[in-house]
Amino acid sequence: MRWEFSGLDNDLVDKKVREWEFTENLTRLLLNRGVDTKEKIEEFIEPHVEKFRDPFEFERMDTVVEKILNLKEKGKKLYIYGDYDVDGITAAAFLVHAFRAIGIDVEYYIPNRMEEGYGLDKKAIDYIDQRGGKLIITVDTGVNSVEEVEYAKGIGIDVVITDHHKIVKEEGDEKLLIINPKLSDRYTFKFLAGAGVALKVAQAVYKKLGIPLEKLYEYIDIVMIGTVADVVPMVDENRIIIKKGLEVIKNTKVKGLTYLMRYLKLQNKDITTTDVSFFISPLLNSLGRIGVSKVGADFFTVEDDFEIYNIIEEMKKSNKKRRELERSIFSEIDAEIQNNEDKDFKYLFLKSERWHPGVIGVVSSRLAMKYNVPVVLIALRDGIGKASCRSIKGINVFNMLREMGDRLLRFGGHDLAAGFIAETEMLDEIEEKLKASINETGREKEEKVLKIDGKFPIENIDDSLLEDLNSISPYGLGNEHPLFIDEALSFENLKKFGVENRHFKTFIRKGGKRYSAVAFDLAHKIDEFGYALQKFDVVYHPEKVYYRGEEILQIRIKDFRVKDDFYNIFTK
């Protein structure tokens, strides 16, 4: 891991401190993020619902609204067609709430990950037809469904496709009614999650009807969960969704969420994106991963206490099972790599009949992170392989799949995270093609870079710094958490924990005080040297955590190194 320090000109910082009247810390953080004008600051620090873009910037949004209102007028039934991950179920559940609130007869359909593929499915269309659905709106899915849409139209069902995945243009695409920022020429913000795109459709309908949008935002916490779970860049409209969503969730109107937060001990506190991504979303995800996806959407819509209780119990069970499955697949592959002579591999391409298609995504991510190479894992069943691909900076796996589209039954996704379905007998050929493309990019393994905002001694951490940090949150892709460095620190009472002892907790002593600290996925670095006698340069950020009901300061260690001088004494 390479450390990169931001080099800000001190005169510029002084000038901006006077001009903006912010603390020096906040000024530096903003400048380091390219936020250097009053306008940008306003957008960045105060993401407000007033600043949402006009949904009618999407080409043909008016046609979409017309279809929905037409159906409403005639009292016909609308079906939302979701997807099985958190983004897909939240997008569906949000539209159900949004449309029910204005008297539209709406139901939802969530495909089963185990039995159905990606995108629309003819059997599902038949199911919707039998239940009287006259219009289908897909959310977070629907790519490359020309044939299925034709089929639906043939039996009198109209289809609107909303999605945010990259779509490979197909013959006949122009016949489809698609709302997708990545395909729009006019809508300039490209990074909405599927739930965010669903929000835009609802905004358009409410606007057209003259209903105050505040009414709609009563359920924006659902959109927030999908947006956080899908790991989209935390910029622009996504910041508005997340800020507002985190506020709304505290008094959520979704009964299931109230109970779930009670179970997770998250009630009566400020919810953060970390709470959502580490605790809430894995539980929601677990249902879809093991094949009961619809229940995930039910969770957001049912009112019956007993039913909610059962769903949460089911989530806990599935989540446990999912973790066990993930763990065993990961260790199996990891052991294989450790036993293999060749440590200089450029990619991983592995398949098995024993793997569960619902959990290989997470395993691919972990492997790609650990070995810093593109990873393709394929679950085989009945002559068909379902693949999950995760890539690394500089290698666009989506484009690679596109180049061999004719060999795949289906594919979709994003630049660094994609999936495909293919016949088992095609897999060798696919691997050859991928290998060639990866070699062609000629990319040497790039070292990971940690961007550091500046030096900050931990004893100087105070409420003012924490407030500054809070004011430019939420953090994530596109707005990385600010990182500081402090030097020559020692670790005390270090304890490893977690699966395979990957993490550690410790105390940092400085200036007569002890600070509790935690480091995730860094325990392996501790094996390299005895820690007790060493001093370390530590890259970290401070955070407030709840411990036994009390709020305490914790140092989150992101990386560390033996202090240079010390190291030199021993080696010279």
Ligand SMILES: [Mn+2]
């Ligand atoms: Mn999505």
